[in-house]
Amino acid sequence: SHLVPGHQVTARPYPWLYAISCPIFYLLGFTRITPMQVGFVAMIFGLEFVGTLFAGMQISHYRLVSALLLVRILLDCVDGQLARYRNQTSGLGALYDLVSDFALSILFSIASAVALIGFGGGGLVLMLVLMVTGFFCAACSATIHSYLALLLTETNETRTVLRARFVTPPANDQEGDPTYSLKMSVFSKLFNISWGYLSRLVTAIVGDWRPGNRSRTFLFLLSPVEYSMQLLLLLVFLLLRINLAYYYLFQIGSLLYALLLTLIFCANRS
Numbered sequence: 001s002h003l004v005p006g007h008q009v010t011a012r013p014y015p016w017l018y019a020i021s022c023p024i025f026y027l028l029g030f031t032r033i034t035p036m037q038v039g040f041v042a043m044i045f046g047l048e049f050v051g052t053l054f055a056g057m058q059i060s061h062y063r064l065v066s067a068l069l070l071v072r073i074l075l076d077c078v079d080g081q082l083a084r085y086r087n088q089t090s091g092l093g094a095l096y097d098l099v100s101d102f103a104l105s106i107l108f109s110i111a112s113a114v115a116l117i118g119f120g121g122g123g124l125v126l127m128l129v130l131m132v133t134g135f136f137c138a139a140c141s142a143t144i145h146s147y148l149a150l151l152l153t154e155t156n157e158t159r160t161v162l163r164a165r166f167v168t169p170p171a172n173d174q175e176g177d178p179t180y181s182l183k184m185s186v187f188s189k190l191f192n193i194s195w196g197y198l199s200r201l202v203t204a205i206v207g208d209w210r211p212g213n214r215s216r217t218f219l220f221l222l223s224p225v226e227y228s229m230q231l232l233l234l235l236v237f238l239l240l241r242i243n244l245a246y247y248y249l250f251q252i253g254s255l256l257y258a259l260l261l262t263l264i265f266c267a268n269r270s
Contacts, residue, residue: 021077028082035083039096042075046104053111066238073231076101091170092180095187101227102139102194108234109135116244134251141225141254143195143202144262149219151210159208167199205259209266218265225254 049068083089110131117127169188174180211218237247
């Protein structure tokens with residue numbers, strides 16, 4: 001359920017990322033810890049990462065900040081692995097993953113802009129521009145990747161069916177459970193006001209275009225804008241203590257890059 005927002009996609013462009021998280025997954029497999037609990041801990045580490053950026057620790061404590069982000073990335077892989085291993089996948093788990101990713105993406109963008117610009121003086125306008133532009137470009141390019149990956153891997157379904165699946169939350173798979181149904185209702189609404197809007201925008205942009213004969217090459221070239229890779233790139237920037245301004249340039253460029261590759265490698269099919 002990690003791809004955003006196409007949680008139905010089963011193919012991963014970066015299996016080595018899951019290979020890194022396998023030792024954690026293997027250890028948790030012997031415990032009673034649930035995938036939702038792992039996802040909750042991943043959310044906590046993400047919030048801790050945001051907090052350290054707000055506190056201005058991205059330079060003086062870059063190892064701590066990087067470690068928090070790395071744990072967040074790995075646990076975000078582990079919860080899905082654990083759910084599939086125990087056959088505990090659910091619509092609620094997929095929705096929780098998507099909504100938490102959206103919320104943390106916004107917080108990451110805000111915290112990075114604050115760490116880069118600060119609150120002082122005339123920098124406030126620039127900081128707001130970075131927040132909005134950086135988040136929108138990064139989220140939109142990752143969503144383009146997710147949608148086209150869905151079109152590529154689910155070739156037996158029509159575009160109409162796949163588009164409908166992509167823009168709507170998963171169906172309630174435990175209608176007889178009132179508590180579960182209430183949670184599904186809440187998270188479905190959160191999905192609709194977050195990734196739902198972005199998903200509809202992306203499907204409108206992509207339209208009837210889908211990867212052609214060189215689709216595997218296309219997906220490989222597009223993979224740098226995938227959600228996990230964007231977080232890994234941010235981790236590299238922090239580890240190398242590179243100015244975060246360059247990360248914002250990547251976020252802006254990622255959308256242009258995704259659109260350009262779509263035009264080059266995709267074709268309009270009837």
